[in-house]
Amino acid sequence: MKQCEMLVIGGGPAGLSAAIEAAEAGVKVVIVDANEKAGGQLFKQIHKFFGSSMHRAGIRGMNIGQELLERCEKLGVDIWLNSLVIGMYKDNVVAIDVKKNLTEHKLEKIQAKKIVIATGASENAVRFPGWTLPGVMGAGAAQTMANFHRVLPGKKVLMIGSGNVGLIVSYQLMQAGAEIVGIVEAQPKINGYAVHASKLTREGIPIYTGYTIVEASGDERVNKAVIAKVNPDWSTEPGTEITLDVDTITIGAGLKPLIGMSYMGNCHLMNDRFLGGWAPCHNYSMETTTKDVYVAGDASGVEEANTAIEEGKVCGIAIAQALGYLEEDKAEQMKKEAWGRLAGLREGAHGAERTAAKERQLLEYKKVMEG
Amino acid sequence: MNKTYDVVIVGAGVIGTSCAYHLVKKGFQVALVEKKDLARETSSHCDAVALIPDKMPGIDAAMGYASIQRFKELEKELNYDFEFHQNGSLHLCETDQEMEIATKYANDLIAEGYAIDILNPEELLEKEPFLATDLKGGLFSHECCGVNPYKLCFAFVDAVQGKGLDVYTHTTVTDIRRDADNNVVGVETDNGILKTNKVVNCCGVWAPEIGKMVGIDIPIKPRKGVILISGAGFPICKQKIHEFGYMVSKFDDIQCERDPEVEKYNVAFTIEPSAGNNVLIGSSRNFDGYDVDAEIDIIRVIAKRAVRFFPILKNINCIRSYAGVRPFIEEHLPLITHVKEIPGYYIAAGHEGDGISMAPLTGRLISEMIAGEEPCMDVTPFSFSRYK
Amino acid sequence: MKLSETGILTKADLVEMGRYPSEERMKKGPVAVAECVQDIPCNPCETACPFKAIHIGENISNLPKIDVNKCNGCTTCVSACSGLAIFVLDKSYSDSYGKVTFPYEYNHSFKVDDIVKAANRGGKHVCEGKILKITNTQKADRTTVITLEVPIEYVDEVRSIYRDKQHQSSKEEIMSEKLADDVLVCRCEEITAGEIREAIRQGATDITGVKLRTRAGMGLCQGRTCEALVNQIIRQELGNSPADIGFSTPRTPQRPVTFGTLGGDLDE
Structure with missing residues (x-):
């Protein structure tokens, strides 16, 4: 069975950002993406994003996607395309249906020290x-x-x-x-x-x-x-x-988080309509109630691409820290900054409900782990 | 909910619902208490057939035959369609050695009067054209039948709910109350107390928990089975099919050489058509506690065996898999019994893979015991006193 | 009708909120107006303004404040706004004509001096306009900025170029019972709303209960599509909470995979 340090399921904004942040610290990352091109929904988001300059505001989603892919490439992130994760099992093992060519597929098993679920959402x-x-x-x-x-x-x-x-x-x-x-x-x-x-x-x-x-x-x-x-x-x-x-x-009746991996990974799920329904609860490192399994982006509750990017960064930082690539002080500072940017993106009346829902997720995590 | 009942049944799987049905039919006021919902565990995480050729000649085969007859009656008795179908079953032999054992075994059953055909490879392909062409032959049993297991549960409940049966779903039993002489006097739940002096433990793999409440040790262990589902398409098989190796995994006294992974998860190929025009493919048997993850390694081995027997499956999609835990007992004999030490405490559990096919008979036996009637067959082998 | 119902702002709304430049200011020369009235976490306009005339501050969901004394109507902010909500207005142009500058992100073949139909905030053709300027800068990343000359009384109204299209709406009497029993809910297994209601009458109270009784959710998509719809029906019929109704259990394989692939050899 193949082994890796960090496996990211889904190469959208959350997954790519998690990979970049971890790879920058030295973590060896594999991203598995079902499509023939990574980037998730970014390449169809041809509009300029909201946010501030620190969240790449005013840049079109597709350009952000290109930028993230280029950074992954530079950092040597291993991106498996046409690779569909069909399930997640005990001991951080995932099984992948890899499309080799038009007619051939191959099953791969891979075991990771850390897994990031960044599978996004599906339409209602x-x-x-x-x-x-x-x-x-x-x-x-x-x-x-x-x-x-x-x-x-x-x-x-x-x-x-x-x-x-x-x-x-x-x-x-x-x-x-x-x-x-x-x-x-x-x-x-x-x-x-x-x-x-x-x-x-x-x-x-x-x-x-x-x-x-x-x-x-x-x-x-x-x-x-x-x-x-x-x-x-x-x-x-x-x-x-x-x-x-x-x-x-x-x-356009909204989205719901894809919970397949979280469920199979035995992560505690909670229902919150402000996040699109069922989603795994997590802590400040975006780690779910299943040790070593992290979640970011719409898979952790439906929001937007720029929040997905920041959540992905938190995952990447936390994993680099947990694997010993980042010193605690530095990692904590970086996480704090990312959470600060997240708070900025969740400001205003439109964000208040999401902020509250995200707090409920953090609280639920605490409750489950303590209890 | 503080009511009084003649009998309280704990567990609403196929055994519990059958007991409920048969008890109400005898005129008892019955409560059925279930922690989750009807048929939520083993009874909806399995496949279901009543077979003869997977039973040893003698009492086992006779019980299999009796079950089939009982299903035919139930199909008329129950209004709710539980997808009863009687199209026989096939057992496939991969090697000459298997074919030799199968032939001998079939002849024993034929001698007891069962309708079984011994098929050569050509006859096998005539019955199932998509089978691999290198098989050595097989057995066809005319009488075998299948049902939809969870719909059978719904059918039992549907027939008697409100007519003597009250169903308490999402209700957890917390204790069994006894008087000073150890007689059952009630069932405590998280929702109140049900007064009764007869309780039937029908909790399958969880029966030991309800046993502990009265201080008895019920030696049932969960044994996991994984099943794969194909995408709906055209009917690639017409009846329930087993590899004869199934017998090997079921009875340890027949020895054959097997692939190490097949051995590890005790995989025996089975396939059956479903009402949704897809096929259910099984199955494995391994001990892994109460875990119901359909692990990828088990899935792989089952898929590999499936393609070996039905090469056409190579390019057909698997769309789902699931695992269930079966109530395993070392002696391969269920407990259908009154527990003498605790008057009023009954057990109907431990059927492992035969729960669905034996459910009607089990329900009937329990109802006869509780009514104080002579049971329709000898129940000594199913008695809890065998552990003394 | 309110903005939240129609999506159409009015000058009166903006004036009332103190977010519209005065007549006096507009008469002095071009000035930006941010028709942005919700607290969106966004601040590129503040960063873009070369004269620091736009202020949002630490909290990026504050509304932009335009200092009309610092603003000289340079139009940099028009293409910087991700919401396409900033315009530059000028009533100093002549006594009878004014200028409106707005962002435009559609394919077009307009040229300077073209006479076009000018549209108001509601998309209605309100007057003719002459194109004075079409700007495309690299920084604007494909957001075209167009300046239109319009009669001065329409400066407060015109915000785009009218789109020609014919679509008819007609009223027609039809019988419609919402969510009729014959409407398909589970596409994979072709299960209707009626069959789901029947399952609920038989005792199903959650997604799995409906699934076992009807097969809804047993198909290719593992219930990802119909789950929310079944959930709605259960809520309507029984009033159960979403947490009690649950979800369709995700299983291996998450998307269909052939038995050949599943059973193929692994690299060890």
Whole structure:
């Protein structure tokens, strides 16, 4: 069985940052990524990020991705691509399905001193009659098609959900040449940032707050969507139906952490809706209740790429420290700084709920370990 | 919940639900207490068939046959569909030595009157065209049947819940109350007390815990089995299939040479079609405490054996795996018994891999014992007094 | 209608919050306005301003404060804002025309001197505008900055270029019962909402209970897709908490893998 010092599952912003931070201190790192290119969702995030200069604010996600990959390369981080971790077992062993070429796969087992779970999140579905028709897809899937594979998923798009994902993806589909027929939001208010919404409204895109999708229809693929006003009891108000001609419906109904590895790693999970549902609790080093198993990014609770980067850094620092590559004082100082930057990113009304949820995770960790 | 019942059953797996069903049928007021939910442990982490050729000729095979007959009746008695199907079973022989042992063994069963065919390699392929072509032959048993194990639990409960049966799920038994003469007088739970003077311990691998509450040592050990599931596709097999090596892993007195990894996890290939048009592939038997991780090394060995018998599986996806723990007893005989030292305390546990097929019979025997009737078969071998 | 419902700010909102430059200031020459009214943790505008006219401070979710005396309307901040929410307004241009500078990130073939339809914050075509300037700098990383000449009374309104499109909305009477029983919930195993409700009536109270009774979640995706939907239905029917409803148990392999790969030889 192969051995390594630090194994990172998932090469998105969290995983790459963890690897960089640890490799800089001298740790030998292997990143395992299921895709043909690492970077996670960064390469489809063609918008400029929020934050401050210390979080690379104003830089487009794809450029951050490129930068992280270059640093990994320089540091000699071993990145296994087309490599799918199928499970995690006792004694820090993971099994990987490695795609060798178009037809050949090979199973690999690898044992690591430290494991970072940075598997990210998956999209939530919304069900309505017709949601299984071709042309109905996750907003993230549409974003991957348009920005990564450069294929426009459709020309007339209805977006379900006005969170930042729904708003940003709508904007980007417009940039790619699609028409956004509208954005439907069942809540009475827009969920994402007003500046993202304003970018759309000044292009004339209607945002239907307090509306829900009633039905999608079409023969071979979706060609019609019916939306209607929702009442407080979630029934729809008769007579408010609007029929829209669409060829694509994208669902931006939020994300949930991927917990497969955490569950299999026996990490204590807790449910918190402000973090997208079930996620493992962890300590200030991002270590889960399972010793040697760390978590970072959306896998530890859904947030954003810049928080994922900082959480990844905390993991990398903590692991370098635990493996003896970083002196305690220095490591503690570096972790403190990263947590400071995280606190900055979680400021404001939009961040308050996440801050509180993250505190609950830390508290739960303490409770479980003490008890 | 402080109520009084004729009988309180602890554990809502297939044995507990069968006991509940059969007791209510005899007119008892029954409570079924379960720490989690119906069929949450072993009964939903296994495969399920009632077979004849995996039993030794004699009493074992007779019980297997009786179980099959009982399932046929239950299919008519119970409204809830538990996916009963009777399409026979195949046992495969990899070597001439295995075929020789199998032939002798089959002839013993045939002599006892069971419908078993001895197949040559061509006949084997006719029955299952996707089998490897280098097998030496096999046995086909006409009578064998299968059920969906957890649906069988739901079916038992569905038939009698509210008609004499109260189900307390998410309720943990904390103690068994006894009077000064050691008679059972009640069951304490984290949710209150159930008064009764008869309690049946149907907790399978956890039966020893409920045994400790009355100071008895029930020698059941958890033995893990891992099962893999294929993606849904076309039916690659038509019936339950075992490698004859299964017999080897089940009874230690038949000796064959085996691969060290196969030996380590006691892997014997089995495959069966499921209602979802995928196949369940098994299985292993190893001792690893209560751990239910489907470890990668066990999965690897099972997958390797599966591809050996069904080469077509090489390019078919495995989509899931799971492990369950079976209640193992050294003597390969379950406990279906009253415990004399503690009047009113019964045990129905320790069936290892035969729990599903023996559940109907077990439920019936317990109900007969509690009703004070003559049991339908000799229960001496299942008695707790065998440990004295 | 409020911003949070429509996504559309108004000048009145900004004036009320004291975040809009005075008439007097705009008459003096170009000045930036940050139409940023939520506490987003973000401060590139502060860093970008060469005149230190924008202040956010330690707490990066403070709203940007623009010192209109230091600001000379240089437009550097327009492309620096990740939220595309900063504009430069100028009412000193002439008596009847003013200038609006805004960010633009769509493909276009506009040239200086083109006459375009100018759009307000709601995307409505409100007037014509003449393109005075199109800037693309390396630092702006593909955020184009466009300056438009518009009638002076529209300086407070115009924020983009109108997009031509035809989409019709029509009202139509349809019968829709929310979450009809025949709606598919588990795509892998083709299990409907009705079958899930039936399982709940039979006694399922959590994800696993539904799974055992219906097969929902037993397919390729191991329930990652339908889990949240089953969760919703259970909550609607029984009112259980998400913690009690649980999740679909993750198993090896996390994504489908062939038996051939699983059973293949390992390098030791």
